[in-house]
Amino acid sequence: MGALTGKIALVTGAGKNIGRAIALTLARDGATVAVNGRSDAGAVDEVVATIRAAGGSAVAVMGDVSDHEQARGVVGAAVQALGGLDILVSNAGLRRQTPYLEISLAEWREIMSVALDGAFFLSQAAIPHLLRRGGGAIVAMSGMSNHVGTPNRAHVSASKAGLEGLMRSLAVEFGGQNIRANCIAPGAIDTVRGASAGPLPGTLTLEGTPLGRRGTVDEIAGTVRLLVGPEGAYITGQTIHVNGGVYLT
Secondary structure, X not given: OOOOOOOEEEEOOOOOHHHHHHHHHHHHOOOEEEEEEOOOHXXXXXXXXXXXXXXXXXXXXXXXXXXXXXXXXXXHHHHHHHXXXXXXXXXXXXXXXXXXXXXXXXXHHHHHHHHHHHHHHHHHHHHXXXXXXXXXXXXXXXXXXXXXXXXXXXXHHHHHHHHHHHHHHHHHHHHHHOEEEEEEEEOOEOOOOOHHHOOOOHHHOHHHOOOOOOEOHHHHHHHHHHHHOHHHOOOOOOEEEXXXXXXXX
């Protein structure tokens, strides 16, 4: 039996890359996992199948978390299918590189709607279910952009800064009810970058990373596992930087 046996987790943006690794890691340690994706049902189904093949328990829950009703529906579907919720991992996000003066209102809202609005929608829908089970853990995926200042990513930086503020507020408001809320800020992680993400920002070059390599998705997933498990029971309201030493707090 793993340390998360009996726990129910929802992981958004879990069809590939970091989200996929998080879902697999939590399931491997005993959690039942609701695997969310926006549109790539095949990728989400593959994650669910991989978990089940390894003896774990998982369901697919499709939906766009940037849409208020769909985000609430994702939480509701996970709870209905699995019987409750203990862990929320808000991983879904968008990356763009656009010069500041060229950012349109539509693009600004698009970026904000996934990372920040989505985390708000999801956590507001999830917290009542966490409370019914005596508490739980929320982890949101931030980034280094808002800490080091990255050109052409003002909207991404703003969304992540807001996300960290949201998690700190949840940590304080619900700490007395045994709900912990934290952020993880990954550095240069070895993932498949979407075309819209653009090239890796100069702040994340390997030459500037003391460990001299990119991080792995499993290293990010392991940090999530720490924060949602019993070993992380006294950690809340924090942004945990996992970046190989390129940015020091």
